[in-house]
Amino acid sequence: MIGHETAMDDALALLRAGDVVAIPTETVYGLAGDATHGIAVAKIFEAKGRPRFNPLIAHVASLEMAEAIALFDPLSRKLAESFWPGPITLVLPLRDGSNIHPLVTAGLDTIALRMPQGFGGQLIHALGRPLAAPSANSSGRISATTAQAVASDLGSRIRLIVDGGAAPVGVESTIIKVEGGTITMLRPGGVAAADIEEVAGENLRRSDDGAKIQAPGMLASHYAPHARMRLNALQVGEGEALLEFGPISIQGADRAIAALNLSRTGDLREAAANLFSYMAKLDQTGASTIAVAPVPQTGLGEAINDRLARAAAPRDTQLPQS
Structure with missing residues (x-):
């Protein structure tokens, strides 16, 4: 483990080489790899033991970077401008010609985007490319909110864990999809529904329990302890x-x-x-x-x-x- 104050150069070197890095975010710790690099994305799935039909969130450092990846409707843009950087993810149509690797979207024609706070956002800005970064834990198990938790679970599988202290929010991002003028919450998370409704000016629809997987965190069994x-x-x-x-x-x-x-x-x-x-x-x-x-x-x-x-x-x- 390396403290976030001195970890930037080491993290960038690994990411540029197509490797993965565990990083702190305000929600939970993420296992990050270059979202445009197929081998890096494959290493994320391999390290987590994650099923490849389960899509990943691509993390960006700016709205400009996000717009190069996805098509924004006016309401999604309003939500991005209101809550980014922060714990909200938007599911948007993937832009033609985007350099996001297909493994990230799991074959969907949409992409889940988030702009993280702190070290994660600084790292993406320095790299100049989006990062795919699901939670830094074995697939289906308890998400890590400290570097020590990452080390006890994935320490033997990854080369660098950046220690940024305990994640202040502690649960993953809220995932929102705007479609046909309707706002659907695909996953509740670090931004409460009422706060989103206040900005959007309308009520959120909840995703059906039997809905197909449209975004990360929709598996019925997830975040599970052994008990x-x-x-x-x-x-x-x-x-x-x-x-x-x-x-x-x-x-x-x-x-x-x-x-x-x-x-x-x-x-x-x-x-x-x-x-x-x-x-x-x-x-x-x-x-x-x-x-x-x-x-x-x-x-x-x-x-x-x-x-x-x-x-x-x-x-x-x-x-x-x-």
Whole structure:
């Protein structure tokens, strides 16, 4: 691992050579490779063990770079101008002649684009090309929000992990698609639906559970620990670990073999930032089941509950359930 303050030259050298680098972003850590370089993109899939029908987000450093890749409708442009750089991804028609490698889009005629904050954005600007960068973890497992979590999972498979501290948002980006004047949220994430609706001036449509894969993070089983997840638990069973939320403990909390509280004050931003790291810590206790107390669906609670539901889904599920 190298601190982000001194990692730029090493990261650029690896990316220019067609290799991959784990980098910090405001959402979670990403496994980044040149989105125009087929071997680099293939290395991302290989390192993660990711199915190749699952598309990747291409990360850009400017709206100009994004416009060279995709076609923007007026509403998508408004959302980009309002929320970029930040934790929102836009799914847009791929521009003819774009140099994005086909592995990134998984054969779709659309591309998912995001502009990250901090080191990620600086790295893309210095490279001058977009980066494909899914979460830096084994496919389907808990996303990494620290460099140490990346190292424990992928450390033997990649040559450089850039340490930028704990990811402040803690869940992946919200994914939005504008089509026919309708705004659909394909995945809830680091920007709450209400904030997007305020800028857009209209309500968001939610993606159907059985919808085809149009963007990353739509697999039914994802973000999963090794332990089974039991959601909306109102009591704790023998031998279970407990993931709590809020100031009031659920029945039998004292029986849990380990317990962590996403936010004792009920702060959903704090809960989102803690989600993946706390899931990983409870998984490391060896508990066969993690009981999860109810989390409100409001604000960032929608993204938290989405990740919890995918973590609790059957592990052999690779396509959205119909």
